[in-house]
Each structure stands twice: as C-alpha cells, then as structure tokens.
Amino acid sequence: MQVSAPNDIKIYNLSAGKSLPEWLSERRRRSLVKRDIDLQRRIELIQDFTMPGVSHRIKVSRDGQYILATGTYQPRVRCYDVSQLSLKFERCMNSQVIQFDLLNDDYTKMIFMHDDRYIEFHNKGGSHYQCRIPCFGRDMAYHYPSCDLYIVGVSNEIYRLNLELGRFMAPLKTNSRATNCCQINPEHQFLTIGTEDGTVEVWDPRSRNREGLLDTNLSADGHHEITAVKYRDGLNLALGTSTGKVLVYDIRNQRPYVTKDHEYGEPIKSLEFNHDQDYVLSADSKIMKIWQRQTGKLFTYIQPETDINSLCTYPNSGLLFFATEAPNMLVYYIPELGPAPRWCGFLDNLTEELEEDQQPTVYEDYKFVTVQDLESLGLSHLIGTNLLRAYMHGFFIDIRLYHRAKAIIEPFAFNEYRKQRINQQLDKERESRAFKKNEVVKALYTL
Known part of the structure; x- marks a missing residue:
C-alpha cells in the first residue's frame, strides 16, 4: 500500500505493492513476507482483481454487490462478488468489448458492444444472443420505459434496437457526421448525444424529436469533439472534450458556468459526480482530477504510472476503480471523499495501522x-x-x-x-x- 497526499489530501493506493505467486508454499510465503517490507504493507482488497493484459471498462451493479470489468487478451468479462471479495465468474469472448451495460440490478442481464459491429446479450448462464449493427459502435444507452437500446457510432444516425420486439426501429438522424457518446437522464428521460463536431443534441424518446442543440465550440477555444457526457441531476450537465477540457452547464443556459482544463491535451474519457461533497471527477489518459463543481477549485488528483482507460466510483463512498493499460486494475481509497463501503469497512482501520511514516530510501543499498x-x-x-x-x-x-x-x-x-x-x-x-x-x-x- 502506498500513501500520497497531493494538495494535503491523503490517498491510499490499495493496488500498490508486490504480489506472491500462487505456486509458492506457505512456508516460503512467510519467509518472503518477513524479509520484504513491500510485501508486509500490501493489501489485496479483491482477490485476482487483474486482467491478463489490459483492462478497458469497470462498472458496479446497481445493488452494489458485484463489480464487472472487461479486458483482454483474450477478450473477456470478469465478475467479482464483493461479499466474498473474490472472482465469481469469467467469460471469454471472440472480440474486444467497446462498451457494456447492465440491464438488471445485478449481473443476470448484460449487453456488450464489440469492435466488430456486434451487440451481444448475456443472461445468468452466459451468452444468449448476438446481432450485427449497421455501423461501428462507440457508445450505447438503454431507455427502460420503451425498451429501446440507443446505439451511437461512426454514423450520423442513432440506431434504435427494441429489446421487447427484437428488431431495429426507425433511426434518429443527427446533424453531425459521427457521434461519440450518449446518456439518458434518469429524471426527465432525455437522450443526450455528444458528436464529433463539438455539438450536443438532446432528443425526447417519447416523441423522437430533437428538443435542443448546443454548440460547445462557441464557449471554448478552437474546434473539439465531445468525448464524455454525464448528468448530475435533471439540470446540471458535464461535458468532456477531446482537447482535455470539462464544461459544466446548466441546461437552461447556453454558456458553461465552470470550465476546467486538464492541461494535458488528452481527450476526457470518464466523468463522475460526488453528490455528498459536490465534487466532479474527470479523467483523461494521464490524470484524474477531483474539483469543486461550482468553482472549479482543485481538491486533489491521482496520476497513475500507466494510462487510464476508464474511471468507476463505488456509490456513496471514497473508493475508486481504474481500468488502465496494465494487467492490474487500480483501486484507490480517499477517506475525505467518502467512507469505505460496508463490505470493506475494515479499510478505515487498516489504512491507519499499515501506514508508516518512515519510507525506505531509494538508495538503501x-x-x-x-x-x-x-x-x-x-x-x-x-x-x-x-x-x-x-x-x-x-x-x-x-x-x-x-x-x-x-x-x-x-x-x-x-x-x-x-x-x-x-x-x-x-x-x-x-x-x-x-x-x-x-x-x-x-x-x-x-x-
């Protein structure tokens, strides 16, 4: 376990430290742990929380009992049971997963978007059905009242796949040549689309009409794409751009009330909101920043050694998960962001006991x-x-x-x-x- 304090905020890296091979005997393990200080200070929060090569996406089920992650190689999905702190099952696939979503509160119904223009449906037992989509997909969102799955990608059309009827419906046509991301607001059920032209389109799924169009290039310097979309509530909307900026809007206004620059020039990959502390968590491939939503003032930041692919937060806690360009999926704990979840409440005591003030020097030998x-x-x-x-x-x-x-x-x-x-x-x-x-x-x- 490593402890850092950027901006005087303690951050515990629960994935740091050496790991022992499984084939070692118990006696050999004890002798290695006794001699190596890094092994003494390690914490394995979830057993086998890794991928063979690279991890792409991490999501938490709505009931909070399961953590699902996709990665490669071979392309696969892994499900972790937090009540057992271990791997529940693993399923391999034929192609890489671009995006996935959970239809139920648990893992029993899942949708996977692949990079070979296929949508694959899984149930509790495994793969159930797959169908081909008209274009290469980039993101998707499921509308529960109408059972429509909205698919965006390398096309000016938003494809609708009705899961109740099992067929494609008439698509929605946008003004952009391609779309990057989408999200459905759970309060007013509007579909929000981020495009390659830097515009944001808002559609009403009930009437299938475009209700609003926002050009973010007017409020930012230069041309950019919209790479991430995230709602905090019914009114506050955060947009991530391809130039490394985050724009926070009140949807009743054409101008953002906060603009945050990551200063790396990398596309924003993930956006999350912390409702208890009113913070925004934004991540690009180099860094994840936490800042105040109203003022944009920096709270703290996390900069892993490997590139970030996606960010996931455990609800109502200070626990963060990172999918990175490395086998290990990173787990961070920030006590000032929120308490530890109930299934790992021991973290509050462990972080204090295992933290050591004196660190071994780099040139100790x-x-x-x-x-x-x-x-x-x-x-x-x-x-x-x-x-x-x-x-x-x-x-x-x-x-x-x-x-x-x-x-x-x-x-x-x-x-x-x-x-x-x-x-x-x-x-x-x-x-x-x-x-x-x-x-x-x-x-x-x-x-």
Missing part, C-alpha cells in the same frame, strides 16, 4: 561518497565505471564494496572500535558502583 573519500579508499580508478553512480557532488557506491575497501585500508579499525566500546562499558560500571560525594546521610532526628 548504496552509500554516498565524495571524490576525497574515493581517494582515501583507493577507489578513484572506478570513476567512470558502472560501479559508481554519479549524484550531485559525489557518487553512490555499493555498500558491500565500500566495507570491503574500508577493511583493506584500515584492517585494525574494527579491533580499535571494539576496545573503545569495551572501555566505555567498563567506565559506566565503575561509576555505578562508586559512592557519590557530599551525600547527606538521612537519619531519624526524633530518636
């Missing part, structure tokens, strides 16, 4: 020496070789080589040091046995 020290040790001829690592006004040398050269130059240094320590110990013992001068003898004067 090396000793810093100057040029004068090298000359006194007779090692000046090693300058320029790989046995010395230049640093500031001196060098780092292997501590074993240093002690070996020290023993050759001063062969009797240890014996003199040992005699000195013995004499100091004898002097302390003599002082303890000696009487103190001018000591007043206590007596009973009443006798």
Whole structure:
C-alpha cells in the first residue's frame, strides 16, 4: 500500500505493492513476507482483481454487490462478488468489448458492444444472443420505459434496437457526421448525444424529436469533439472534450458556468459526480482530477504510472476503480471523499495501522561518497565505471564494496572500535558502583 497526499489530501493506493505467486508454499510465503517490507504493507482488497493484459471498462451493479470489468487478451468479462471479495465468474469472448451495460440490478442481464459491429446479450448462464449493427459502435444507452437500446457510432444516425420486439426501429438522424457518446437522464428521460463536431443534441424518446442543440465550440477555444457526457441531476450537465477540457452547464443556459482544463491535451474519457461533497471527477489518459463543481477549485488528483482507460466510483463512498493499460486494475481509497463501503469497512482501520511514516530510501543499498573519500579508499580508478553512480557532488557506491575497501585500508579499525566500546562499558560500571560525594546521610532526628 502506498500513501500520497497531493494538495494535503491523503490517498491510499490499495493496488500498490508486490504480489506472491500462487505456486509458492506457505512456508516460503512467510519467509518472503518477513524479509520484504513491500510485501508486509500490501493489501489485496479483491482477490485476482487483474486482467491478463489490459483492462478497458469497470462498472458496479446497481445493488452494489458485484463489480464487472472487461479486458483482454483474450477478450473477456470478469465478475467479482464483493461479499466474498473474490472472482465469481469469467467469460471469454471472440472480440474486444467497446462498451457494456447492465440491464438488471445485478449481473443476470448484460449487453456488450464489440469492435466488430456486434451487440451481444448475456443472461445468468452466459451468452444468449448476438446481432450485427449497421455501423461501428462507440457508445450505447438503454431507455427502460420503451425498451429501446440507443446505439451511437461512426454514423450520423442513432440506431434504435427494441429489446421487447427484437428488431431495429426507425433511426434518429443527427446533424453531425459521427457521434461519440450518449446518456439518458434518469429524471426527465432525455437522450443526450455528444458528436464529433463539438455539438450536443438532446432528443425526447417519447416523441423522437430533437428538443435542443448546443454548440460547445462557441464557449471554448478552437474546434473539439465531445468525448464524455454525464448528468448530475435533471439540470446540471458535464461535458468532456477531446482537447482535455470539462464544461459544466446548466441546461437552461447556453454558456458553461465552470470550465476546467486538464492541461494535458488528452481527450476526457470518464466523468463522475460526488453528490455528498459536490465534487466532479474527470479523467483523461494521464490524470484524474477531483474539483469543486461550482468553482472549479482543485481538491486533489491521482496520476497513475500507466494510462487510464476508464474511471468507476463505488456509490456513496471514497473508493475508486481504474481500468488502465496494465494487467492490474487500480483501486484507490480517499477517506475525505467518502467512507469505505460496508463490505470493506475494515479499510478505515487498516489504512491507519499499515501506514508508516518512515519510507525506505531509494538508495538503501548504496552509500554516498565524495571524490576525497574515493581517494582515501583507493577507489578513484572506478570513476567512470558502472560501479559508481554519479549524484550531485559525489557518487553512490555499493555498500558491500565500500566495507570491503574500508577493511583493506584500515584492517585494525574494527579491533580499535571494539576496545573503545569495551572501555566505555567498563567506565559506566565503575561509576555505578562508586559512592557519590557530599551525600547527606538521612537519619531519624526524633530518636
């Protein structure tokens, strides 16, 4: 476990640290943990929370009991049961998953959008049915009242697949050459589409008419695409752009009341809202920032070592999941963002117990020496070789080589040091046995 404090906010990386192979014996495991401080401080919150190569998407079921993730290679989906803190099942697929959604409160009904123009439906037992879509898809949204699945992608049309009738309905035509993302607001049920032209279109699924059109290029510098759409409630809408900016709108106004720049120039991939603290969580491939929705003031940030593919937050908590360009799916815990979920309430105590103030230095097996020290040790001829690592006004040398050269130059240094320590110990013992001068003898004067 690693602890960082950007902007004086403590962030616990629960995925950091070394892991042990499963084939090691229990005795070997104990011996390795005893010697390695990184193994002592590791926390495996969910067992086998990894992918063979890369993870793409992570989502939490609406009942909060399951965490589902997609990745590769081979393309697959993994379901984790939080009550058991372990993997529940794994299903492999024929092609990479672009997006997926849960139709039920749990994992029993799922939809997967693949990169080969197929939509695949899964039930509790596995794959149920798949159908081909007219274009390459990028995102999808399910409208529960009408049972319509809206599909956006490399086309100016929004395709509607009715899951009750099992057939495609008449598509909705947009003014853009392609669409990137979509979301249905759960309060007023409007469908919001983000396009490649930087416009946002709002459609009413009941009348299938376009109710609004917003050109975000008028409120931002230069041309950009809309890459992420997220509603906080019925009125507040956050938009992520391809230039690394987040625009927060009141849908009754044409101008954003907050504009946040990530300053990396990378497309915004994920947007989330924290309702308790009124924060916005925005992530691109390099960094995830948490900032105040009303003012845009930065709260804190997380910058993993690998590129971010998507962000997922566990509801009403400070637990965050990252799908990245690495086998490990990252788990972070921010206590000031919210409490730990009920299924991992032990995190509040563990983070305090396992956190250590003193961290091992980077060069703990090396000793810093100057040029004068090298000359006194007779090692000046090693300058320029790989046995010395230049640093500031001196060098780092292997501590074993240093002690070996020290023993050759001063062969009797240890014996003199040992005699000195013995004499100091004898002097302390003599002082303890000696009487103190001018000591007043206590007596009973009443006798």
